Structures are given as structure tokens and as C-alpha cells.
Amino acid sequence: MSAPLIDNLQYCNFSPKIFRQLREGGVDAIHVTIAYHESFREMVLNLEQWNRWFEAHPDLIFKGLTGDDVRRAQSENRTAVFFGFQNPSPIEDDIGLIEICHQLGIRFMQLSYNNQSLLATGCYEAEDPGLTRFGKQAVAEMNRVGLVIDMSHSADRSTLEAIDHSARPIAITHANPHWWHPALRNKSDTVLKALTGRGGMLGFSLYPHHLKDGSNCTLDSFCQMIAEAADRYGVDHLGLGSDLCQDQPDAVVEWMRVGRWSKAMDYGEGSASNPGFPPMPDWFRDNRDWGNIRQGLSQTGFAEPEIDGIMGGNWLRFYDENFGPQP
Amino acid sequence: MSAPLIDNLQYCNFSPKIFRQLREGGVDAIHVTIAYHESFREMVLNLEQWNRWFEAHPDLIFKGLTGDDVRRAQSENRTAVFFGFQNPSPIEDDIGLIEICHQLGIRFMQLSYNNQSLLATGCYEAEDPGLTRFGKQAVAEMNRVGLVIDMSHSADRSTLEAIDHSARPIAITHANPHWWHPALRNKSDTVLKALTGRGGMLGFSLYPHHLKDGSNCTLDSFCQMIAEAADRYGVDHLGLGSDLCQDQPDAVVEWMRVGRWSKAMDYGEGSASNPGFPPMPDWFRDNRDWGNIRQGLSQTGFAEPEIDGIMGGNWLRFYDENFGPQP
Numbered sequence: 001m002s003a004p005l006i007d008n009l010q011y012c013n014f015s016p017k018i019f020r021q022l023r024e025g026g027v028d029a030i031h032v033t034i035a036y037h038e039s040f041r042e043m044v045l046n047l048e049q050w051n052r053w054f055e056a057h058p059d060l061i062f063k064g065l066t067g068d069d070v071r072r073a074q075s076e077n078r079t080a081v082f083f084g085f086q087n088p089s090p091i092e093d094d095i096g097l098i099e100i101c102h103q104l105g106i107r108f109m110q111l112s113y114n115n116q117s118l119l120a121t122g123c124y125e126a127e128d129p130g131l132t133r134f135g136k137q138a139v140a141e142m143n144r145v146g147l148v149i150d151m152s153h154s155a156d157r158s159t160l161e162a163i164d165h166s167a168r169p170i171a172i173t174h175a176n177p178h179w180w181h182p183a184l185r186n187k188s189d190t191v192l193k194a195l196t197g198r199g200g201m202l203g204f205s206l207y208p209h210h211l212k213d214g215s216n217c218t219l220d221s222f223c224q225m226i227a228e229a230a231d232r233y234g235v236d237h238l239g240l241g242s243d244l245c246q247d248q249p250d251a252v253v254e255w256m257r258v259g260r261w262s263k264a265m266d267y268g269e270g271s272a273s274n275p276g277f278p279p280m281p282d283w284f285r286d287n288r289d290w291g292n293i294r295q296g297l298s299q300t301g302f303a304e305p306e307i308d309g310i311m312g313g314n315w316l317r318f319y320d321e322n323f324g325p326q327p
Numbered sequence: 328m329s330a331p332l333i334d335n336l337q338y339c340n341f342s343p344k345i346f347r348q349l350r351e352g353g354v355d356a357i358h359v360t361i362a363y364h365e366s367f368r369e370m371v372l373n374l375e376q377w378n379r380w381f382e383a384h385p386d387l388i389f390k391g392l393t394g395d396d397v398r399r400a401q402s403e404n405r406t407a408v409f410f411g412f413q414n415p416s417p418i419e420d421d422i423g424l425i426e427i428c429h430q431l432g433i434r435f436m437q438l439s440y441n442n443q444s445l446l447a448t449g450c451y452e453a454e455d456p457g458l459t460r461f462g463k464q465a466v467a468e469m470n471r472v473g474l475v476i477d478m479s480h481s482a483d484r485s486t487l488e489a490i491d492h493s494a495r496p497i498a499i500t501h502a503n504p505h506w507w508h509p510a511l512r513n514k515s516d517t518v519l520k521a522l523t524g525r526g527g528m529l530g531f532s533l534y535p536h537h538l539k540d541g542s543n544c545t546l547d548s549f550c551q552m553i554a555e556a557a558d559r560y561g562v563d564h565l566g567l568g569s570d571l572c573q574d575q576p577d578a579v580v581e582w583m584r585v586g587r588w589s590k591a592m593d594y595g596e597g598s599a600s601n602p603g604f605p606p607m608p609d610w611f612r613d614n615r616d617w618g619n620i621r622q623g624l625s626q627t628g629f630a631e632p633e634i635d636g637i638m639g640g641n642w643l644r645f646y647d648e649n650f651g652p653q654p
Contacts, residue, residue, distance in 0.1 A: 041368055048423030096375030103431060 003308030004028040004070050005290055006315040008203040009084075009152075009174035009241035011256075013248045014053065018287070019060040022079045025287035028312065029070045029080040031108060031173065031241070035090045037259030040097055043090035047104060050081065065105055067320035070312075082319075084108030084173070086153060088119050088138070095134070095141055102145040107323050108173060109142065110150045111135060111162060114268065115261065120151075120158035123184050124268070128155035131165060139165045146324045151195075152185075152241075159191050168322055169199035174241030176205055180225040181212040185269060189232070196237035201318050202229070203241020208278035209269035210243070219283040219292060223300040226310065235306045239315045240293070246286050250276035330635030331355040331397050332617055333642040335530040336411075336479075336501035336568035338583075340575045341380065345614070346387040349406040352614035355639065356397045356407040358435060358500065358568070362417045364586030367424055370417035374431060377408065392432055394647035397639075409646075411435030411500070413480060415446050415465070422461070422468055429472040434650050435500060436469065437477045438462060438489060441595065442588065447478075447485035450511050451595070455482035458492060466492045473651045478522075479512075479568075486518050495649055496526035501568030503532050504559075507552040508539040512596060516559070523564035528645050529556070530568025535605035536596035537570070546610040546619060550627040553637065562633045566642040567620075573613050577603035 005026055011033040012018050022030065034050070035043040054063055064070065064080030073080040083106050091097040091109075101109070111120035111131075119135035121128040131139065139162060142149055149170040151159040163170055172195060178186040187195075192202060204226060211217035212225070229238060245253070253276060257268040267275055283292045290311070297307045332353055338360040339345050349357065361377070362370040381390055391397065391407030400407040410433050418424040418436075428436070438447035438458075446462035448455040458466065466489060469476055476497040478486040490497055499522060505513040514522075519529060531553060538544035539552070556565060572579070580603060584595040594602055610619045617638070624634045 040371070044367070044424070044427055045421075047427060048421070051423065051426050094375070096378065097371070099378045100371055100374060100431070104427070105430070 001071060001074060004074055004312040004316055006030070006070065006312035007240050007242050007244070007287070007290075008171075008201075008315050009033070009205070010244045010246075011086075011248070012244055012246040013252070015247065016057060016060070018246060019053070019057050019079070021287045023060055023077065025290050027079055027287050027290065028073045029064055029082060029315075031082040031084050033086050034083045034106065035085040036087055036113060036256050037089055037261070040090045040092055040094075043085070044104075047083070050083070054081075063105055065107070066323055067316050070316050070319065082107050084110075084148075084150065086110045086150075087113035088117050091138070093118060093134070095137055098138060098141045098147060099145045102147045106147060107319075108148045108150045108171065110153055111138070112151075112155070112158060113153045114257070120162065121155040123153055123155050125155055128157040130157045131161045135162075136165055140167075143167045144326050146322060146326070148318075148322050151191075156188055156191055159187075160194055163191075163194045163198055163200065166198075168326065169201070169318070170195065171201045171203070171318070173201075173203045174205040174207070174210075174243040175202070176210045176225065177229055180228070181210065183210055183269060186210055192229070192233055196233040199237075201237055201239055201314060202233070203239045203315075204229075205241055205243045206280065206284050207243035207245070208280065211281065215279045215281055217281050219281070219296040220300070222281075223293075223296040226297065227300050227302070230302075230306070235302075236309060236314055236317075238310050239318075240311065242284070244280075244286070245277055248277060253277050328398060328401060331401055331639040331643055333357070333397065333639035334567050334569050334571070334614070334617075335498075335528075335642050336360070336532070337571045337573075338575070339571055339573040340579070342574065343384060343387070345573060346380070346384050346406070348614045350387055350404065352617050354406055354614050354617065355400045356391055356409060356642075358409040358411050360413050361410045361433065362412040363414055363440060363583050364416050364588070367417045367419055367421075370412070370428075371431075374410070377410070381408075390432055392434075393650055394643050397643050397646065409434050411437075411475075411477065413437045413477075414440035415444050418465070420445060420461070422464055425465060425468045425474060426472045429474045433474060434646075435475045435477045435498065437480055438465070439478075439482070439485065440480045441584070447489065448482040450480055450482050452482055455484040457484045458488045462489075463492055467494075470494045471653050473649060473653070475645075475649050483515055483518055486514075487521055490518075490521045490525055490527065493525075495653065496528070496645070497522065498528045498530070498645070500528075500530045501532040501534070501537075501570040502529070503537045503552065504556055507555070508537065510537055510596060513537055519556070519560055523560040526564070528564055528566055528641060529560070530566045530642075531556075532568055532570045533607065533611050534570035534572070535607065538608065542606045542608055544608050546608070546623040547627070549608075550620075550623040553624065554627050554629070557629075557633070562629075563636060563641055563644075565637050566645075567638065569611070571607075571613065572604055575604060580604050
């Protein structure tokens with residue numbers, strides 16, 4: 001079987017149109033965000049919406065739980081949809097909800113989203129005291145059941161402590177190296193070395209605020225950055241996590257940024273003059289453009305097996321090893 | 328493989344002691360009640376307690392989801408524990424929670440418990456207007472996902488309408504025939520004929536209020552009743568559903584009866600002079616006494632294959648056919 005195409009982070013305003021585009025683009029699996037600020041019960045409402053989509057569009061999509069579901073998607077020409085949280089809000093203050101969420105199919109959970117959480121610190125806080133008491137317990141429980149720790153929106157010390165406390169590899173599902181584009185959301189060389197040195201995965205983001213020159217970033221610049229990352233961290237630890245937010249109204253990025261925690265607007269990676277979703281680069285508009293990235297990687301000099309790994313093979317290996325109970 | 332031993336309804340105050348007694352008694356599978364009056368979130372707390380038991384006692388018990396889990400329990404000398412609700416309160420007013428609950432492992436749900444619910448009428452109401460609008464939608468959705476309709480505590484018209492509306496066989500997991508002991512909770516000949524005529528299952532209760540002569544009921548009387556039921560309804564539609572409530576304090580039967588719906592006490596099948604859990608008959612004290620019932624059935628004249636069916640084989644066939652998506 002050929003290598004799969006996996007995008008390990010999307011938060012589109014999903015619809016039959018996007019499900020068809022996933023098939024047109026040959027995307028075998030996506031990891032979608034199920035919760036930003038939701039309580040447990042609110043997150044379950046989002047699962048219910050996905051259940052309705054799975055029931056209505058079985059020819060296009062199905063719920064993914066294991067690496068084998070990616071292989072099944074490849075053989076059946078469908079897209080396996082894996083679930084994750086960008087914030088631990090759905091587990092509330094209850095460690096028992098970690099296994100419940102895993103039983104409901106959740107496979108990734110960020111320990112914090114921009115702000116301090118009950119578990120860890122987010123990347124926009126002024127201070128980062130590291131993993132909390134609950135955070136350390138949660139890491140062990142996530143390790144036990146096979147719910148992958150994601151530190152994409154976490155601060156450095158918390159991220160390094162999560163890597164250190166975790167008995168299993170963790171992920172940064174959607175971010176780029178800070179040395180390429182110094183956004184607060186991009187990751188330091190220290191963090192990326194620690195992450196990949198312990199078997200963890202980095203998914204490269206295509207969200208313009210994470211790109212050098214933003215929406216004007218060139219495909220060549222993006223692929224040269226991946227080549228440099230492969231030299232520094234090893235090509236086997238690299239994948240994709242586009243952060244594609246297709247068809248979302250700007251009200252959604254406001255919700256992502258302030259949820260219910262602030263009455264004032266917080267612009268996050270944007271600004272008062274540029275408050276909404278930024279336009280995507282012209283070489284990656286939606287799920288039909290993955291071929292451009294494959295071609296870009298080829299022109300940058302990657303060998304075919306390396307490209308196969310970056311485009312999905314590495315995530316598939318990671319899924320196989322990390323979505324089940326601790327061996 | 329020999330026929331399994333399945334008890335299709337228990338609500339014990341579970342503990343390692345009872346898990347060991349299940350093994351001593353050779354019980355391959357039990358269906359346990361996860362909710363009486365709980366909201367969705369409260370029901371999830373009960374699931375979390377079971378997850379902790381499964382983690383702590385993997386040598387004795389595991390979570391059962393399919394008929395094959397009963398066979399696995401037999402081959403591994405463990406007990407498969409299946410989950411059910413006695414009331415639809417955990418799905419609240421949300422049909423999407425039916426599939427969510429099935430994904431969490433729920434395999435039986437009563438449409439009402441003694442009182443009127445959002446779906447159907449309970450057996451202690453004065454009037455029974457039959458399945459509600461939501462009730463008819465819920466029956467179809469339960470059919471679709473493979474969540475079995477249980478009408479043990481429902482009123483007759485609602486029960487007959489559920490049998491009629493359901494495209495798949497339903498169950499009365501724990502009750503006895505009204506012609507043997509005319510308790511309000513026991514079932515009319517009309518209901519039992521309709522139930523079994525459509526492939527449904529009846530689980531015989533050992534709860535003393537459902538037994539002729541209560542706690543003094545004899546094993547012979549119980550087995551003669553089963554013989555009569557086999558003549559009337561066919562032996563393939565009969566199984567066990569003991570309603571064993573071992574080690575529960577009397578406060579629990581009060582909770583079962585009034586939940587949060589009444590400030591005044593309602594004695595249900597008991598009375599002001601006999602308000603608590605009644606003592607079990609001396610031939611069925613706990614999970615170590617199933618051999619007595621097997622022996623009683625043999626002395627009543629049942630053939631070995633018939634006894635195998637009543638003791639668990641019939642429930643296993645029903646599990647195989649009804650716990651998955653609608654074919």
C-alpha cells in the first residue's frame with residue numbers, strides 16, 4: 001500500500017463540499033478539532049454533529065480510531081476523521097473524563113490553549129510555572145489510555161516538562177520553527193529538539209500567522225524550512241498540520257481567541273487592524289492543493305520515501321504506536 | 328464452547344468481593360444498571376467508576392460490548408460486564424445522545440422507569456398514553472445503532488407500542504409473568520406473547536417482590552413457572568435477569584423509587600411496613616447460587632440444551648443479533 005496523505009490539524013466549517021474536496025485531494029485522514037473552550041457536555045454536542053455527518057456521508061468520511069483506519073480509508077477511497085481537543089476544558093476537573101473521552105474517540109488533547117489551564121500554561125501567558133499537579137496526573141493517565149499530548153499552543157517550560165514527564169512521545173500538531181518565523185505560537189529550537197529527541201512529531205502549519213511573510217509566504221520558503229527542520233530534527237519526526245480553517249466566519253476566530261474568558265477582544269496572532277482569518281497562501285487554498293506541497297518538497301531535493309513520510313507516513317507510524325493502551 | 332452463564336440484570340453495590348463471587352459462580356456475563364435517574368453527566372461519573380474497577384481488577388472483569396466478549400470471557404475465565412439504563416434520563420431531551428451512549432458501551436435502555444418519561448409511560452402511572460413523539464424517534468434511533476429497548480418498568484400500552492414500532496426485537500430484562508404473581512411490575516400474558524412473538528427476550532427476575540410468596544418462594548415454584556412460560560412463549564425467548572441488588576443499603580432502594588421527583592416517600596413494590604430491600608430466597612443468595620437454579624430446571628424436566636439456553640445461550644444469541652448497527 002502506498003503512503004497515506006494525512007493532515008493532522010483542521011478546523012474547517014465542515015460541510016459536504018469540504019468532504020468532497022478531501023476526496024478530490026486524496027486526503028486519507030484528517031485530525032479535526034472538536035473543542036476549544038467547550039465543557040464536557042458541550043463537546044459531546046460537537047461529537048453528535050460529527051455522528052450526523054458520518055451517518056449522512058458514509059461514502060466520503062468515517063470516524064477514525066486507529067492507524068488501521070487510515071489504511072481502511074486508503075483502500076475504500078474515504079477519509080478517516082480523527083478527533084482532538086485544542087484545550088483540556090472538556091475534561092473539566094475530572095481525571096476520569098480522560099478515559100471517557102478516549103472511549104468516545106478523542107486521540108489528541110492540548111494541555112493548554114494560549115492561556116493557563118488546569119494542566120499547563122499557554123503560549124501567551126507572561127509567566128509559565130510548568131505542569132500543574134493535575135497536569136502531571138493527566139499526563140500519566142493520557143499515557144495509560146493512549147490519548148496523545150499536544151503542546152501546540154503551550155508555553156515553553158510547560159512543553160518541556162510535558163515532554164519530560166510523558167512516558168510516550170508527544171506531538172506539536174500544528175506549528176512551525178521559531179527560527180524561521182518568530183511568532184509567539186512557533187516553537188523554539190530547544191523545544192523542537194526535545195520533542196523529536198523523544199520520538200515526538202511536529203506538524204507544519206499553513207496558517208498564515210505561522211508563516212514567514214504571512215499570506216505571501218512562498219512554497220519554496222516553506223519547503224526550504226522543512227528541509228532545514230529535517231536536518232536539525234530528523235525527517236521521520238515531521239508531518240503536516242495545516243490548521244486549515246476553511247469557510248469559517250471571522251466570529252469563529254474571535255471565539256477561538258476569547259471563548260468565555262474575556263469580555264474584551266484579544267487579537268492573539270492578529271491585530272485590531274487585521275482581526276479576522278488571514279487569506280491562505282495561493283499555493284494552499286484548500287484540500288485540493290496538497291499536490292503543490294508534494295511537488296515543492298520534491299523540488300527542494302527530498303527523496304520520495306522522505307516525502308511519503310512527511311505527507312502522512314510519519315503520522316501513520318505515530319498513530320499506530322500511540323493511540324492504544326500503554327504496552 | 329459450552330453455553331455461557333449470563334445474568335441480564337444486576338444492580339449490586341459492586342466491590343472486589345462481588346467480582347470474586349461472579350468468578351466463583353462461573354458467571355460469564357452480567358448486564359448492570361448504570362443509571363436510574365442520572366443526567367448524562369452524572370451517568371458518565373458512573374461509567375468512570377466502572378473504568379476504575381476494570382483498571383483495578385482486569386483478572387476478574389472487563390467491559391463487554393458484543394456477543395463475542397461473552398465468548399472471550401468464557402475462554403479467559405473472566406466476567407464481561409455490559410451496561411444499561413433503567414430510565415432514559417441520561418439521554419435528556421437529545422436524540423443524539425443515543426448514539427453517544429452506544430459509543431460509550433450502553434447496550435440496553437428502558438424507555439421509562441415506573442413513571443412517565445419523555446419517551447413512554449411507567450408501570451405505576453394511572454394513565455398510559457403510549458409512546459410519545461420523542462419516544463417513536465428514539466425507538467428508531469435505538470434500532471439504528473443497536474441499543475436494545477427494555478420495557479421492564481413500563482406500562483402495558485407503551486410496551487405493546489414499543490414492540491410494534493421497533494424494527495428489531497426488544498427485551499424485558501427483569502420481570503416475571505403476571506399470571507404467576509400479580510405484581511404491578513410483572514407482565515401480562517398479552518405483553519409476553521407480543522414480546523416473544525417478535526423475537527424478544529424475557530429475563531426472569533429473582534427480586535422477591537416479583538416472586539410468588541416473595542422471599543419464601545420455592546425453587547420448585549420458580550422453575551414450574553419457567554416451564555409454563557416455555558410452553559406459552561417458547562423456551563428460546565427465556566433467560567435470566569435476577570435484579571440482584573446485593574450489599575445495597577436501603578437508602579438505595581429509596582433513591583431508585585423516588586430519585587429527585589418526589590419529596591414524599593413512594594414505596595413502589597414495598598410498603599411503609601416493609602420499606603427496604605427484601606431478603607433473597609435461600610436458594611438464590613448471590614452469584615454463587617446459579618447452580619441451584621440449573622439443578623431446579625433439570626428437576627422440572629427441561630432438557631440440557633433448553634437449560635443451556637435459559638442460563639445464557641438465549642441471551643448470547645440475542646446479544647449477537649442486537650448489539651450492532653441495523654443490518
